[in-house]
Amino acid sequence: xxxxxxxxxxxxxxxxxxxDRALGSLDEAEAFLRERALLTRTADCALPSLYEACHEPxxxxxxxxxxxxxxxxxxxxxxxxxxxxxxxxxxxxxxxLVSAEAAALLNPICRAETERMRAEDPGWRRLLDHLARVGxxxxxxxxxxxxxxxxxxxxxxxxxxxxxVIVARSVAMTAGRDHGDDGDADGSxxxxxxxxxxxxxxxxxxxxxxxxxxxxxxxxxxLVVAAVRAAVLAPEPELCRWFSxxxxxxxxxxxxxxxxxxxRRFGDCVAVASAA
Numbered sequence: 001x002x003x004x005x006x007x008x009x010x011x012x013x014x015x016x017x018x019x020d021r022a023l024g025s026l027d028e029a030e031a032f033l034r035e036r037a038l039l040t041r042t043a044d045c046a047l048p049s050l051y052e053a054c055h056e057p058x059x060x061x062x063x064x065x066x067x068x069x070x071x072x073x074x075x076x077x078x079x080x081x082x083x084x085x086x087x088x089x090x091x092x093x094x095x096x097l098v099s100a101e102a103a104a105l106l107n108p109i110c111r112a113e114t115e116r117m118r119a120e121d122p123g124w125r126r127l128l129d130h131l132a133r134v135g136x137x138x139x140x141x142x143x144x145x146x147x148x149x150x151x152x153x154x155x156x157x158x159x160x161x162x163x164x165v166i167v168a169r170s171v172a173m174t175a176g177r178d179h180g181d182d183g184d185a186d187g188s189x190x191x192x193x194x195x196x197x198x199x200x201x202x203x204x205x206x207x208x209x210x211x212x213x214x215x216x217x218x219x220x221x222x223l224v225v226a227a228v229r230a231a232v233l234a235p236e237p238e239l240c241r242w243f244s245x246x247x248x249x250x251x252x253x254x255x256x257x258x259x260x261x262x263x264r265r266f267g268d269c270v271a272v273a274s275a276a
Contacts, residue, residue: 046233048231111202
């Protein structure tokens with residue numbers, strides 16, 4: 001049984017928190033994702049961070065936003081989605097890269113959220129039913145086909161993305177496509193290249209096996225254990241803030257996982273029990 005100090009050392013090693021463990025290639029970054037299962041873009045909690053593991057000076061020192069990203073390795077986050085890994089916004093609206101294993105844990109929750117949100121709001125239902133008919137679509141095409149203004153589509157898609165119902169993927173703008181001067185493109189990367197978002201329903205983006213259980217509460221418990229495993233050691237108060245679905249969170253969830261022998265407490269921190 002590892003001690004707290006041993007867990008801290010293992011966390012530093014496995015989450016690549018020291019410069020001697022810096023990621024050296026995109027292949028290493030992909031292996032890191034497969035090992036940890038969940039990666040945030042930038043460091044914001046105990047979950048492992050892709051950019052933190054790069055240990056590279058910022059793109060533009062002294063600036064905010066893109067400028068804080070690694071100088072040369074910032075494209076790796078998007079490159080991993082191009083290799084087939086999903087990037088979802090279920091980390092309270094922030095981007096989270098997930099391995100196939102983690103995506104399978106998300107599947108019951110995202111499917112349950114699709115049904116809940118489709119039934120809850122006619123605007124969400126209209127967007128989801130349209131995607132079901134036409135398939136994954138760019139934000140520009142959706143604005144045209146559904147006669148929506150830019151802010152109207154943003155208001156619809158943001159909560160759906162946050163809950164895992166819609167998965168967005170950045171796509172480069174077609175050469176010669178003119179959007180005028182109204183900022184109609186979905187965004188730009190660190191080099192100023194114009195991009196749009198391709199939006200898919202979760203059941204279109206996820207290509208893995210069906211879930212063993214359809215219960216989102218059970219799935220959230222499994223996901224929390226996987227996330228603690230990814231972090232190696234995490235402050236217990238953080239756990240309820242990692243994901244976007246407080247309505248599936250029980251006040252006794254961590255206690256139940258400890259009693260079941262899946263998590264262990266170390267003061268105000270938790271780690272995965274060796275048998276979990």
